[in-house]
Amino acid sequence: MNDNVRLRRITVVAALAVAIVVPLFISNFYQFEASEIAVLAILVLSLVVITGYVGQISFCQYSFAAIGAFTVGSLVGGHHWSFWLALVVAVAFSSVVGILVGIPALRLSGLFLAILTVAVALFFDRFLLAAGTWDSFSGGLNPWRVGRPSFFGIGLDGPYAYYAFTLGAFAVMAWLVWNLRIGKTGRVLRAIRGSEIAASMIGIDVTLWKLAAFGLSAGLAGLAGGLLAAGVGGVSPPSFDFLHSIQIAALATVMGVESIASAAAGALALVAVPEILTHTPISADYFPLFVGGVLIVQLVFAPQGAVPKMVEDIKHLLARGRHGEPDATTDEISAKVTV
């Protein structure tokens, strides 16, 4: 156990060191993409909370991110607010919407929740963000422009500066989400994921916890959306469509949706693989094909998820024959789905 903790600490420190140092030596464009990875990692992290910890599937994380992005966009671009104030409002607003989506989810299990979240994603994608419906929010036909803010006097205009800032944001959020796994919160969440009925029997207010999880998850997604807006410099609806939402859910499943490391790995794949594809004869348009194909193959042959499986394998190699307690598989998370 102690070995595990030490190993984890070493891994985290090494990964952070690589994440801080390596982007210093790459071109501005790749530094920009690195900041995208950090922001998307926060988005995948929001799935870790809702799907990995509480066992609720969501195909509308990009809709929550859109709320964050367009709140920042309309307040900064349209009303000249300070970015930071707008970001706080954006996170709060997306949390509220997340809780609203969570309310019907309380009565629905598994499959029906999946349908509900798809309907939510389409409603946002096709109706709310469509030009003409709510232009003071979506910007209509003119995408909002959002400048880079400065962070306690340090300008974030440079690509590396913004990357460092987003990496810091991801690290803080990852630490926060990691803390949910341990202590009382962790036990409560595991109990709910294991069996909602059993959890309520021992006095856990399942309703409250699930709504809180939805709020937190949507808040994280909203944060990612807000940071995305500032990173790209503007927001426009197509980057938040339904296909993105299911793609990120698929990728999180491929990586193993209960581990924080897979949030980072998922985001890395989300940016790096299309980037690699553009340098091959195949174009980046094929990325969803790659995600879908890997997802199918992996669920048929290795349901555990790529990252947890790799972690297991490494632990296995290091501790020859000593088995750690494996993380829950996608199967276990969804095992309680009964229709």
Added chain:
Amino acid sequence: MILASANFGLFPSYTVIGLVLGGTYALAAIGLVLIYRVSGVLHFGHGAVAMFATFIAYTVSVEHGLPSIIGLFAAIVTGAALGYIIERFTIRPLRDRPALTKVVITIGWLLVLQTLAGAIWKNTAYHRPVQLVSRSGFKLPVLNLIIGYDQLTTLLVAIGLAVGTAALLRYTTLGISMRAVADDPGAARLWGVNVNRVTAASWMVGSAMGAVAGVLVTPQISFTTFALTLIVIDAFTAALIGRLSSLPWTVVGAVALGLAQTYPRMVTNISGSGEAATFLLVIVTLFVLFRPGAQRVRLA
């Protein structure tokens, strides 16, 4: 202000458009319910399969100029083949795994088929619809209403296939086996039903019906890969109204959805009003029909 453009004289023709749309949704939804009830899988890739099959029909009939009926046949074969492949190689091996895992598999298929189709036929390009019968129509005397022959055909095919499916389930050995597997796969197996074969058949029949729906709907909607893939959402909504079980109620739901998506266009030109109607219908249905403890109903 928005209402100023309302023209209720168009009510009958919007009703026809809504009914035709509802008819195609009914076909897609019946396929979905068939697959869901027999194999327990909510098939999110249903629309993508239908889309892929429809674009095969497009290639055959529009690009190569063969008669539309051959295109339709090619689409049906493609749909059935895709249904078989998905069931046989990616769903059957996961027999003992939870329902949600299988749902995620179908999401994978959605991504794969959507991307492939985008690569082959281009996502945003304009595609000429596969016109099974001519667009010309006849005039209904009393209402002063013009009905296109293609609209009439779509409605008749939808009604015919819905009735045909009901007959299949009620009177044929395969249909009775399907109902048996839907109700209790274990018991069906004990009674000598070949559950694997019946499940595969339901996927093939269901996907083929999706393909027919796809071909029929091409003149009614914007004919793009994404629009057709998203038909699965309309099919889900209709199927939800049938509690994912009852075929007659699914048809009712499909028609209601078709009308609900069409009527708002009579009074408003806000884009996405159809999606908003779908969303409202999903929410209301989930709340009303899927109360905890709501009863399950039979397939047919």
